[in-house]
Amino acid sequence: MVTPSGAHPLPGAVGLSHLSPYDWQAADGVRGGSPHLHLVCTEAYVVTGGRGAVQTLGPDGCRDIPLEAGSLAWFTPGTVHRMVQGDDLRVTVLMQNSALPEAGDAVFTFPPEVLADxxxxxxxxxxPPGAGPEAEVAARRRRDLAVEGYLPLRAALLAGDDGPFRAFQRAAARLVRARVPAWRDLWRVGALAAAERTGAQLDALEAGDIAHLGEAAAYDSTPTRRAGFGMCGRRDEYAPPQMNNQ
Structure with a gap:
């Protein structure tokens, strides 16, 4: 776990949260979260309880992946995913490049006219900030708007037409393009720095140098926000650690 001061990242500089998908029924009768994609981060679901599913849209078409306690599912950048609530589904979410999703590496499947502006x-x-009624109303409105844009993408893919899906990916990339330099900085001091530390430790071990083992330490943390309104559901969140090249 991370330190209270955030001085050391989780293994591999991943992000972690605990999630219970929304129980709200959408226009198509499905209970669940807001469909979206990530541009550069792979995401994994480790199911800790209950049952449900994740719907995905990608070059391989539409999938409905069942989720139950013990299941593991993951998807790479560009995959649209929608968490579906079944019966008290609870998931631990692991995110590649922990700081990047918090910096905006996610785009909702809003209708094209919203994505264009x-x-x-x-x-x-x-x-809005907080976890009160105002935030809940806004989260539900956001979910419904994402589903409104998602359903035509899914219908087109099911009919063998990937044009709308590809257009959404292009629109998503345009929306985040200006953020890429800041994301690159976060990647350098996060995931890249973690990998480079391992390389330096391997070099040291090969040379018979074990100085880094003298810095061994254990860390712990607790959620910084509980039951917050996330993209897919209510989340227990951990603050992204501040990373450095040490």
């Missing part, structure tokens, strides 16, 4: 997208995607 940076200000309109930001207004639809942003929730």
């Amino acid at each position: 940076q200000e309109a997208y930001a207004a639809a995607a942003t929730l």
Whole structure:
């Protein structure tokens, strides 16, 4: 776990949260979260209880992956995913490049006219602070708007037409393009630095140098926010650690 001061990242500089998908029924009768994709991060679900599913859209078409206690599912950048609540589904979420999703590496499947307007997208995607009634109303409105844009993408893929899906991916990339330099900085001091530390430790071991073992330590943390409104459901969140090249 991370230190209270955030001085050391989780293994591999991953992010971690605990999630219970929304129980709200959408326009198609499905109970669940807001469909979206990530541009550079792979995401994994480790199911700790209950049952449900994750719907995915990708070059391989549409999938409905069942989830139950003990299941593991993951998807790579560009895959649209929608968490579906079945019966008290509970998931531990692992995110590649922990700081990047918190910095905006996610785009909702809003309708094309919203995706085409940076200000309109930001207004639809942003929730008020806190976990009170106002935030819940906004989270549900955001989910419904994402489902509104998602259903035509899914229907087109099921009909063998990947054009709308590809257009959504292009729109998502345009929305985040200006953030890439900041993301690169976060990657350098996060995932890249973690990999480079391992390389340096391997070099040291090969040379008979075990100085880094003298820095061994244990860490722990607790969620910094419980039952917050996330993209897919209510989340227990851990603050992304501040990373360095040490």
